[in-house]
Amino acid sequence: MNKHIDTSRFTGWEQPEPDVAFVAKHSDEIDDWRLIREQVAEIAISKSWTKAEVARRSDMKESTFSQWFSGNYSGRLENMNRQMRQWIEAVLEAAAMPAIPKSPAFVKLRISNEIAQTLQWAQMTADLVMITVCAGNGKTATVRHYKATHPHVFHATISPHTKTVHGMLVELAAELEIHEHNPAKLTRAIGGRLQRIGGGSLLVVDEAQNLVDDAINQLRHFSDIYQCGIALVGNEEVYSRFLKQSNGRSYAQLKRRVGKHLKRQKPYMEDIAAFIDAWGVTDHDTVRLLTGIGMKGGALGQIDKTMKLASMIALGEDRPVNVKDVQDAWKNRDVEDLG
Template identity: 50%
Template sequence: MNIDTNSIWQPPAQEPDVSEGREGRTPADLNRWRELTHSTRELAQRSGLSKAEVARRAGMPDGTFSQWYSGKYVGRLDRTNLTMAQWLESAASAATIERAIPAGPGFVMTKTAAEIFAALELAQIAPDMVIITQAAGMGKSHACKQYAATRPHAFRVTMRPQTKTCFAMLVELGRALSVMENNPAKLDSAIGARLQRNGRQTLLIVDEAQNLEDRAIDQLRYFLDEYGCGIALTGNTSIYGRFKDRSSGPDYTQIKRRFGKRLYKMQPYPEDIAMIIDAWCIQDTDQRTLLTGIGRKPGHLGQIDKTLRIAHLLAAGEQADLALKHIQAAYQNRQWEE
């Protein structure tokens, strides 16, 4: 919803009365109020903020802020002035940091990401059940997010320890799929109907699937069998090892035989690292060599992104261009190396 900041942020119609000389309401407080209301109005108009949002961010009740800004506040002006001054200072500091840290290149279709897309397409079109396992920082979640955002009828939901049981997982799926069903006994059917509504080309991407119990995974297998919904389980090595190394357990055989593809990768391709460095527009040979080494260590591509964000912040603090020393300091400050 667009806010017409010019209409809602008119200059105050009156000024606080400080004629009685009460504590906290001196001429100096009035001058400070004039400065602060002007700064508040400029920032709010520039940022497209409503008065309610400014009050919320400043940690001030709506009514108090409204009276303070309009010049009608009858309490201690010095204290409300201080609250607004602290918020304005904090906002200015945050803006400085945001300008110093680049947004980053966004999603990059690396070779590994292309393999993930291929596995997800198989699961969606066949339909089938796939497992995608990668080391942390290789872009698995980013690729899954990008796929779900750019493919019709593809849904992504992230599991956590609190959603490990079958019912807790169904509640999370229902929330992600906007399924409203108050009867717990009918929740799985309601979710199945929602998935089936799109025909046989629906995909459910379940990220961090290592958090799920076997019964919960078997419920996902039921969605594939009964409703023709493709299922992609993504997570760390434990989800892969659970079905690779075990030969018994609840519903083990039924689940294992449903997997049509297993994508398992613990190291990024060299060209993946190069593509991420290219996306950050790093041309210096020494910088590229250091970043390539970082990309081969735990955290991989994610390490490159985080290190470069901090390095850019360090360079901005010196009002200098990004240099090798900034990348070295950023990586050491993240305590991955002594």
Template identity: 45%
Template sequence: MTEISPPPADSWAVAYVDPVIAPEELDRWHRLRSSLIDTAKRFGWSKSEVSKRSGVPAGTLWQWFDGSYRGVIRNVSDRLARWLDSVAEMTATAARVPVAPGFVMTPTAREMTDALIFAQAMPEIVVITTGAGVGKTHTLREFCRTRAHADLVTMRPTTSSVHGMLLELGLALDVTERNPAKLDRTIGNKLRRNGRHTLLAIDEAQNLTDQAVNQLRYFLDDYGVGIALIGNEELYGRFGGNDLKPAYAQLQSRFGLRFRRMQPLREDVDALLDAWNLDADVEDIRRLCQAIARKPGALRLVTKTLQLAGMYALGNQRPMTVADVKHALTNRGLEI
């Protein structure tokens, strides 16, 4: 016979007693307590999370909540009232900001995706270099989210060395190895192909030293792991051209594909705008956004500008217009 588990207990439904305070302050306490419960349940916050967010110590918060607090109730109520007001204000503001479209498969994103598929299927090393805001990170995340055995790890200046990179890989891949001398083998065994066509995508790869990149070659050679090195123009300068240093000779023959795009295509901007489903001034907004996309930040800048413009339009209960986009540009300190 299958047992039906009882529903989880409501951690906010606890017994309480009315604190001994003035009637008007007691009425305020009841209102704040109800508001606190509603807010916590709305966002799925636990008591400890509310404590962190409000800045009220957990012990104080809980005693205030169940009516057993022996200090000055008004002081705690004041802190919670200010916090609840700020949450309400931020929620109201967020509600006015249009949600940007999710991942958009632009032509550039499609080419990057094809390069990642190639690296994973062969396997090979591919080098992908793009300008800021072209859609590199969104494409990487979407690829690794939707495909089995594809892992994305982002490097930083502090993970540039071989050991620093291996520690970061181990953390991302949930690999535990206490012996540093065996860490690379343990990671390799975790990534071993065994017919699975695995891919290790390294974002911000320009932060890696040459020795660290050579360590990734070892994963390709010994474990059959496809490697994608993704980064900026610095990465292209090291590994993207045809005139590589003699020290890179072993890597040269293993670079199966190089992709470089420093500016978005016009078709990338069009695909992004199509996803916004604009209702008014469509062609004017499209022309303006094509100009915006040529600035540093490219598609990211277009998205942020349209979100701000959409907030203006939503506040006036009408479709977004080109005037809203120009107003958003001005308020972001930009000119076309």
């Protein structure tokens, strides 16, 4: 029998002796169970995890885990032991891996300043603006930073599954912390929330190219009636509709309501340089290679993903990133031909 470890000072992770019936029923697996239980407790204590957290992380019901750990589980112990052993192996394997490199904190770029100024205009004037910037230039990061530093800003992201008027209203309601289960009352509930704010609010709708035309028209309604700013953020498609579609009263109304359109289809070279610098890269050859990567589709996002992989390579050998790491990372990502 393994020696019992006293973990009494760690409330919740004491290892009580199992009852006699449990030992008798699982005599072939009891030693394995004791060893696994001890390892689970050691991991949990070192990471300050509760039993509920360990149960969640190991994909086991909390009640089942509690029974397994305390020694009164009535099912097949072998199956539970196997599941927890696999979880332990996964935790230890993850701990042995180098720390995953993190992207630089928010970098103030020229394009981010232009996006922030456009958002501020919409918020101050209760206007409707469009921001169409190419992928990988920090649109969403800038919106999140703006929301974090300005009051009454609400940021909803639209997907192909929430592109309808109702789908968009549900997303806006969640962002505005509105709990209304009657679809017919959603518009009024959102309007009432905006009205209570009393002006100076801003609704930022990200990935707006996914919206159907009626949903965009609904946003115009919020702007007209409740005097809130609206920012449609996405790719060029959201604005090209107004250029290609000249018929219809609703399009004329929408075109008239657009107070400002920020459009940028290529990254600024100074932004590429600033982002590379934020990653701490100074070697001339590496900077030149990353600059070329940043000029491809995906721009700063391409640099970010490539540097994360290159940093993992370098961390594995305990040294700084060099140009070969970036070359290998770019080749390993194999995204050159993706449109």
